[in-house]
Amino acid sequence: MDALRTAENSKVCIKRITKASNEIAIGKYLTSEELLSDSKNHCLPVLDDFVDPEDSTISYMIMPLLRDFNDPEFGAHGEVIDCVTQLLE
Numbered sequence: 001m002d003a004l005r006t007a008e009n010s011k012v013c014i015k016r017i018t019k020a021s022n023e024i025a026i027g028k029y030l031t032s033e034e035l036l037s038d039s040k041n042h043c044l045p046v047l048d049d050f051v052d053p054e055d056s057t058i059s060y061m062i063m064p065l066l067r068d069f070n071d072p073e074f075g076a077h078g079e080v081i082d083c084v085t086q087l088l089e
Contacts, residue, residue: 005047011065012047019057024049027061042086 005012017023029035030043044063052058074080 005062013063013065015061015063017059017061019051019059021059024059024061027063040089042089 003012003014024046027043027046030041031045035041035043036045044066046061046063048062050060052060074083
């Protein structure tokens with residue numbers, strides 16, 4: 001789900017996660033200052049996270065939105081190659 005983060009007036013992505021998952025902790029670790037200095041680290045930062053007020057077994061992770069869901073087109077072949085290279089790193 002996408003939303004607008006009012007603090008920066010920026011588009012964000014909200015991801016629903018079970019609390020049993022370590023995904024939020026892993027995401028925060030991978031985007032720590034120490035690991036972000038590595039040029040091969042392409043992880044999105046976790047901007048925020050919160051527990052569902054109605055279901056304590058569910059958490060939500062807030063990350064920057066990279067692209068709108070209806071805009072998947074690449075402009076050039078080089079962009080496709082760059083994307084695949086980054087995905088495989």
